[in-house]
Amino acid sequence: MKQILLMIAVVLVGCREAENGAYKQTTTAKPVKELTLEEKKVIGEYGRKTNQFGDMKKWRLLKDGGVEWLYNDTIILSAGELDFTWIVVAGEIQIGGGGPSKAYRINEDKSITHIARIGKNGERKDFPKEEQETLKRIK
Numbered sequence: 001m002k003q004i005l006l007m008i009a010v011v012l013v014g015c016r017e018a019e020n021g022a023y024k025q026t027t028t029a030k031p032v033k034e035l036t037l038e039e040k041k042v043i044g045e046y047g048r049k050t051n052q053f054g055d056m057k058k059w060r061l062l063k064d065g066g067v068e069w070l071y072n073d074t075i076i077l078s079a080g081e082l083d084f085t086w087i088v089v090a091g092e093i094q095i096g097g098g099g100p101s102k103a104y105r106i107n108e109d110k111s112i113t114h115i116a117r118i119g120k121n122g123e124r125k126d127f128p129k130e131e132q133e134t135l136k137r138i139k
Contacts, residue, residue, distance in 0.1 A: 035063070038088045045070075046112050046135035059095070059135060061086050067095055094118065110137040 035043075047058035047070075058070040067084040069077045084097040093104040093112060103116040103124070114133040116126045 036088065038091075041110075042088060042093055042106060042112075044137060045139040047138050048133065048135045057135075058138065061093070061095075104135075107134070111135060112137075 043061050043063055045058055045060045047056045049055065050057050055072055056070075058073075060068040060070060062068065065085045065087070067086055068075055084095055086093055086095045088094075088106075091106060092115070093106060095102045095104070096118070099120060101118040102114055103118055104112040105115045106112055111134050114127070114135075116124050118124050
């Protein structure tokens, strides 16, 4: 029992090393990925009205690759809760997490259009034009 408690204490405290009588954490911060020019261009907020009352659905693409989902300017799922990331692949924004991903075409007017769903296995399902959803660049 004492050994188990000791092991738990070591895990909770973490690995530290002494430096001039003080202790410091030995873990290092995760390096931030340098964004490409194409990725820098798409950082921002995209949205569309969802009904005749003017309610807005929005995606916010963050500098760190995180994603937030908003409804009427209220964050429904923040980057930490959503655990989605975004990347630019072959001129498309792909937003995904642990499950299927969404593929958005980057349009000339800086809006984005949801054009496909990519399954966990990489299988892509393109949507017919009438089912595609366009979100305008807001910020």
